[in-house]
Amino acid sequence: MVHSTMSKKNTLKEAVKFHGHLGPYLVLGLLAGQAALKKLNCKKYFGLRVKVWGADKKPKSCLIDGLQLSTGATYGKGNIEKLNGSVIKINFYCPEKKQRLDIELTNNLAKRLQAAKTHAHCEALAKKLLKEDCRNIFNLSPII
Numbered sequence: 001m002v003h004s005t006m007s008k009k010n011t012l013k014e015a016v017k018f019h020g021h022l023g024p025y026l027v028l029g030l031l032a033g034q035a036a037l038k039k040l041n042c043k044k045y046f047g048l049r050v051k052v053w054g055a056d057k058k059p060k061s062c063l064i065d066g067l068q069l070s071t072g073a074t075y076g077k078g079n080i081e082k083l084n085g086s087v088i089k090i091n092f093y094c095p096e097k098k099q100r101l102d103i104e105l106t107n108n109l110a111k112r113l114q115a116a117k118t119h120a121h122c123e124a125l126a127k128k129l130l131k132e133d134c135r136n137i138f139n140l141s142p143i144i
Helices: 002-017 022-040 062-071 107-113 119-131
Strands: 049-053 081-082 089-095 101-103 138-140
Touching: 002 022, 002 062, 022 062, 022 089, 022 101, 022 119, 022 138, 049 062, 062 081, 101 107, 107 119
Parallel strands: 049 081
Antiparallel strands: 049 089, 089 101, 101 138
């Protein structure tokens, strides 16, 4: 368990260094990507395609940096795509297994994100999200 915590701390530190600051959407991208790789048992970097809806403007677009870091899918490789949408939805596709997984934010989480108005509140929420069970923050579709 200690190893897992250290891993999360190192990943978060790298993410903040890359992104420039800590925020809840960055953390959500990290968590969603990690959950998808685990559920699909898919390879990082080249074994996954990611489509993201509803994260076209800041601060929601910060989610994409978390996704890139956690999955290895990048714009340079062309295996992540940003699409317009009214709500955040992420589709993960593993071509090798021909499986996909959709992730959306829970209604409760959406309310918590809207309530975070200050930078300090956003950082505190980001740290709390790291400790939560993914089932409390995401709705995961069955693997298809």
